[in-house]
Amino acid sequence: MSKGTIFISGVAGFLGSHLADHFIAEGYSVKGNDNLIGGYLDNVPEGCEFHQADCNDFHQMKDLLEGVDIVYHCAATAYEGLSVFSPHLVTQNIVTATTGPCIGSGCQRRQALRQLLVDGALRRKPDSLY
């Protein structure tokens, strides 16, 4: 019997696919999405329900997150240097792509998102642009 359903955004990426491996081995039902802008379909482990979807598509994310217990949001454009040349793309894939999975999944996690964005931004003291 499944221990619960875990949703992993960016599941075709490095972090997401390893998390999926782990939770499948632990007996959870695992589903996830990726727009394959940077990840590879081959990374998605067997047993993971995969959806090629973009986190910026709020309505699709809301549908995919129906009945999910926990969301691990790993989708991102993880290339620091790119932000200098394509700030819009990077901002969209970090900020907007985060509100889709978090708000789409319900209020409890909306609170977590607020804490992540507000408290994280206030408490951190970055010593560089990145």
Ligand SMILES: NC(=O)c1ccc[n+]([C@@H]2O[C@H](COP(=O)([O-])OP(=O)(O)OC[C@H]3O[C@@H](n4cnc5c(N)ncnc54)[C@H](O)[C@@H]3O)[C@@H](O)[C@H]2O)c1
């Ligand atoms: N890899 C690490 O050691 C490490 C350590 C700490 C933090 N992180 C952070 O974790 C996050 C993921 O890192 P990673 O190494 O797995 O990167 P990755 O590039 O391997 O994976 C990110 C995945 O997100 C997908 N993606 C990007 N935008 C998307 C969107 N809008 N909708 C759907 N999918 C989208 C990409 O296609 C890719 O498969 C990044 O924010 C990174 O900075 C990574």
